[in-house]
Amino acid sequence: MTEPNSPEDQTPATTPAAAVLAAPVPTAPPRSQWADVWSQFTHHKGAMAGAVVFILILAGVFLGPLLWQIDPSYIDIRARNQGPSLAHPFGTDQLGRDMMARMMAGGQVSVAVGVTAMLLALFLGSLVGVLAGYFRRIDGPLMRLTDLFLALPLLPLLLVMVMLFRDMLSKNFGPETGIFILMVVAIGITSWMPTARIVRGDVLALKEREFVLAARSIGTTPFKMILRHILPNVVSPIVVSATLGIANAIITESALSFLGLGFPPDFPTWGRLLFDAVDYMQQNPERVMLPGIAISLSVLSVNYLGDGLRDALDPRIRGR
Amino acid sequence: MLTYFFRRLLLSIPTLLFIALVIFLLLDLAPGDPTAQLPLTIPPEVREQIRQSLGLGEPLPIRFWKWLVQFFWIEPQVLIDSIFNTHFSAGDSRVLSWQTRSPVMDIVIQRMPQTLWVVGTAYLVAIVIALPIGIYSAYRQYSIFDNVGTFVSMVGFSVPPFFSGVLVIVIFAVNLGWLPSIYDTTHKVYDWETFMVQLRQMIMPVMVLALQITAQLSRFMRASMLDNLNQDYVRTARAKGLNERVVVLVHVLRNSMIPVVTVIALGVPQIFGGAIITEQVFKVNGIGQLLITAIQANDIPMVQTLTFIFAVLIVLFNLIADVLYGLLDPRIRYD
Numbered sequence: 001m002t003e004p005n006s007p008e009d010q011t012p013a014t015t016p017a018a019a020v021l022a023a024p025v026p027t028a029p030p031r032s033q034w035a036d037v038w039s040q041f042t043h044h045k046g047a048m049a050g051a052v053v054f055i056l057i058l059a060g061v062f063l064g065p066l067l068w069q070i071d072p073s074y075i076d077i078r079a080r081n082q083g084p085s086l087a088h089p090f091g092t093d094q095l096g097r098d099m100m101a102r103m104m105a106g107g108q109v110s111v112a113v114g115v116t117a118m119l120l121a122l123f124l125g126s127l128v129g130v131l132a133g134y135f136r137r138i139d140g141p142l143m144r145l146t147d148l149f150l151a152l153p154l155l156p157l158l159l160v161m162v163m164l165f166r167d168m169l170s171k172n173f174g175p176e177t178g179i180f181i182l183m184v185v186a187i188g189i190t191s192w193m194p195t196a197r198i199v200r201g202d203v204l205a206l207k208e209r210e211f212v213l214a215a216r217s218i219g220t221t222p223f224k225m226i227l228r229h230i231l232p233n234v235v236s237p238i239v240v241s242a243t244l245g246i247a248n249a250i251i252t253e254s255a256l257s258f259l260g261l262g263f264p265p266d267f268p269t270w271g272r273l274l275f276d277a278v279d280y281m282q283q284n285p286e287r288v289m290l291p292g293i294a295i296s297l298s299v300l301s302v303n304y305l306g307d308g309l310r311d312a313l314d315p316r317i318r319g320r
Numbered sequence: 321m322l323t324y325f326f327r328r329l330l331l332s333i334p335t336l337l338f339i340a341l342v343i344f345l346l347l348d349l350a351p352g353d354p355t356a357q358l359p360l361t362i363p364p365e366v367r368e369q370i371r372q373s374l375g376l377g378e379p380l381p382i383r384f385w386k387w388l389v390q391f392f393w394i395e396p397q398v399l400i401d402s403i404f405n406t407h408f409s410a411g412d413s414r415v416l417s418w419q420t421r422s423p424v425m426d427i428v429i430q431r432m433p434q435t436l437w438v439v440g441t442a443y444l445v446a447i448v449i450a451l452p453i454g455i456y457s458a459y460r461q462y463s464i465f466d467n468v469g470t471f472v473s474m475v476g477f478s479v480p481p482f483f484s485g486v487l488v489i490v491i492f493a494v495n496l497g498w499l500p501s502i503y504d505t506t507h508k509v510y511d512w513e514t515f516m517v518q519l520r521q522m523i524m525p526v527m528v529l530a531l532q533i534t535a536q537l538s539r540f541m542r543a544s545m546l547d548n549l550n551q552d553y554v555r556t557a558r559a560k561g562l563n564e565r566v567v568v569l570v571h572v573l574r575n576s577m578i579p580v581v582t583v584i585a586l587g588v589p590q591i592f593g594g595a596i597i598t599e600q601v602f603k604v605n606g607i608g609q610l611l612i613t614a615i616q617a618n619d620i621p622m623v624q625t626l627t628f629i630f631a632v633l634i635v636l637f638n639l640i641a642d643v644l645y646g647l648l649d650p651r652i653r654y655d
Contacts, residue, residue, distance in 0.1 A: 151335060151638065152342070153589075153630030155596055156611055160346065160623055163615045251480045255597055258482040259612060271482075278486060285490045292483035300478035307474075 040312040047308015053301040057294070061107035072101040072268060081284060090290055094280060099273075103290060106268035110295070113183050113253045113269075118245035120188030125195025126238055130226055132196070133203025143200070146193050154190045158252065161186045162261045175264050183262065187249050195241045202234045236313035243306030247299045254295050270295045325643055332635050337388075339631045344384050347620050374418060390415045391625065395425050418619045427610065428626070434505050435606030438522060439595045442529035447584060450534040454541020454580075458549060459568060469538065476535025485528045485601035492524060499524055503604040525602045529595065533587065540583050544576040578648045585641040589633035 041047055076096035084091050090099035132142040162182060169178035206212060207230075215229050250270075256262040257271030265272070270291040277287035362370075378386070394414055400406060414423040457466040479487075493501035500521050509515050548554065549572055557567045596608030603609075607626065614622035 148335060148338060151631060151634050152339060153627055153634060156623075156627045156630055157343075157346070159596075159611070159615050160343075160627065163618070164347070247478070254480060255482060259597065259600060261615070274483065274486070281486070281490055282494050285494060288486050288490060292479075292487065296475075296479045296483055299480070300474060303474055303478055 037312045041308055044308035044311055046304040047312070050301040050304030050308065053297060054305060057107070057298050057301070058111065061104050061111060064104045065101070068100055068104065070098045070101040072097060072105040073266065074098070081280065083284065084286065091284060091287060093276065093287065099287060099290065102268045102273060103270075103294065106270045106273050106291065107294060109180075109263065109267070109269045110250055110253060110271070111298070113180065113187070114246045114250040116184045117187035117191070117249040117253070118242055120184060121192040121245050121249070122195060122238060122242055124188065125192035125241070126199050126231075126234075128192065128196040129199025130203055130230060130234070133200040134207060134222065134226060134230065139200075142196075146196050149190070149193050152190070155252075155255070158186050158190060158256065159259065159261055162256060166261075176267055179263050179267075183253055183256070187252050191245060191248055191252075195238065195245070198237045198241060199234050202237055203230055206230055206233055236309075240306055240310045240313065243302050243309060247302040247306070250295065250299055250302075321643075321646055324646065325639075328639050328642065332639060336632060336635055339635075340388065340391075340628055341384065343624055343627050343631070344387065347624055348380060348383075387415065387621075387624070391628070398423075398425065415621050415625055417614075417622045419614065419617050419622065424622050424625045427622070428607065428629070431605060431607050431610050434503075434604055435592070435595060435599070435608065438503070438525050438599070438604055438606065439529060439591050441522060442526040443533060443588070443591055445526055446530040446533035446537060449530065450537035451541055451580075453534070454538040455545055455568070455573065455576075457538070458542045458545030461546065466542075469542075473535035473539050476531045479531075481528050481532060481597045482601055484531060485524070485598055488524050488527060489601070501602070503602045505605050525598055525604060528601070529591070529598050533591070536587070537580070537583065541576065541580050544579050545572060548572045548576045578645065581648060582641040582645045585637050585644055588637050589630065592630060592633060 074097060076092070078096065080092055080094055080096040082088055082092045082096075088098050088100065090103060092098055093102065128142055128146065132139045132146075165182055166179065169182050172178060173181060212225070212229060215225055220229070253262065253269065254271030254274070257269050258275045260275065263269050263272055265276070273291040274288060274295070277284070277291065281288055376383075390413070398414065415425065416422065417424050417427060420427065453469055457463075457469045460466055489501045492499045498520075501524070503521050503525060507514065507518055507521070509518050549568075554567060554572060557571050558564075562571075592607065595606065596611060598604075599606045599608040600612060607629075611623065611626045614626065
């Protein structure tokens with residue numbers, strides 16, 4: 001790898017100062033960090049494709065109902081179990097409800113659950129991670145707690161939580177809101193641990209840096225210190241785990257709905273649509289495919305997005 | 321090393337006790353009455369007797385203690401009795417299922433072989449496929465093979481088993497009619513014909529599970545190989561004139577396997593958890609399916625015991641992974 005230094009290699013060191021001063025002055029403005037991140041991100045083909053697909057899915061799910069104005073719960077029993085046609089591009093289900101409208105309504109719920117649960121997990125994870133990293137006294141207990149949560153069998157516990165608290169929450173908040181709260185809380189408090197560990201590691205390293213010492217020497221309180229100096233510097237791992245968190249939450253919600261322990265039957269989500277369609281697999285296989293492809297495609301695109309973000313936010317591999 | 325092992329073993333006891341307490345409290349403090357499903361014509365005093373017979377009359381700490389004694393003291397005795405034909409556990413009360421009124425552990429042992437067959441085979445198949453893929457993609461980084469491998473493993477991560485399972489059923493059972501869509505657990509293998517039937521019904525669940533595991537393992541193998549391929553000792557080995565096969569498959573592979581082996585160990589309990597969905601899709605009546613039916617039937621002792629068994633598996637394999645890491649890599653010293 002390393003070749004012996006040839007005379008040509010040493011010329012820059014021996015250039016006289018006058019020649020350096022006479023050299024053209026760089027006119028381009030200095031690039032900001034976020035411009036670098038953005039240019040790296042746009043060079044990652046997978047990440048761009050993932051971003052485009054995810055935005056298309058979001059647009060279809062949230063703006064689609066403005067164009068396709070059939071009520072997803074409208075029952076037209078004579079038109080049941082139809083294949084794709086012009087009137088119903090995705091066909092109809094066993095009660096004659098339009099599948100396209102149901103896919104859009106289901107997507108709204110699935111994405112909403114995914115994003116809200118991710119935000120909750122992110123908040124919990126960052127809180128535990130920053131506290132454990134910054135305050136040495138509570139580091140031990142908090143990390144033991146994280147290890148304990150990692151040792152819990154999560155899917156069985158999620159199922160148990162849904163079974164036990166479903167009736168109570170449905171009674172207090174109505175069937176849809178109650179299950180929504182239950183899903184978000186259950187997924188949120190079982191998926192914050194990876195974020196907490198990553199954030200703690202970064203905070204531990206940041207705490208030893210000079211700018212933190214400087215800030216402390218002018219009397220910055222711990223609260224201000226975390227808010228102004230620590231948090232902005234751990235944004236990148238948090239953003240990456242946010243994307244992975246959405247993917248995880250969408251899959252978990254669909255899995256619970258698929259096992260029949262999710263939202264009530266008349267309330268469509270992608271997992272529920274898939275579960276309902278399994279019984280009609282032989283007559284209408286496309287009804288199984290559509291929600292399944294929707295789930296897989298959103299998760300795949302979000303995963304690629306996260307992959308690209310991780311690369312873009314890592315200065316060591318920037319510019320490759 | 322031995323002191324580390326025993327220290328970890330001792331530390332895992334409070335961890336397990338705490339997890340047992342969490343599971344117990346979660347199930348106990350939840351609203352809902354186990355006799356709520358019974359007919360309303362049952363008079364209140366009979367209902368109270370039913371509650372007593374389910375073991376719900378005692379205060380909470382006593383019930384928790386009794387469950388611990390049953391799980392850690394009586395059940396192992398039953399196991400010893402059944403193996404050595406002794407009578408240690410005669411007359412002791414065991415953990416009973418509310419659904420069948422028979423001991424929970426007996427049902428778990430009945431269901432275990434199905435899960436172990438399907439999940440175990442899938443895990444082995446996945447390891448056999450994933451390791452060569454990971455090695456070759458790392459060796460030819462950014463080649464077509466590597467890019468395709470990256471894409472396939474991304475898909476393997478992203479397609480949930482409840483979709484890939486249904487998808488292969490639609491393709492191979494509904495459209496092509498090659499394979500049965502339901503796993504028949506009463507099937508007995510005694511000659512070549514029945515073996516082929518068993519093989520055919522195992523293909524789809526194993527395929528679905530193996531896809532997921534392969535995706536994760538091959539990524540790990542690739543990353544670990546890439547870490548090692550650029551090290552100085554590899555250049556030394558090449559400079560000595562060793563042929564490429566020996567350099568990659570002996571020197572690099574052995575060092576890269578250290579983290580991969582621990583990941584394989586860590587994945588074992590997750591497989592039991594993840595197999596819940598796959599078992600449900602293919603109607604394999606294994607442990608995961610047992611958990612789902614117990615949850616739907618509100619069978620608290622069964623749910624409690626099964627969840628705790630999953631927790632024990634996770635803690636145990638975490639310990640195994642850490643010990644393996646220390647054994648395989650002499651640079652790591654725990655003491």
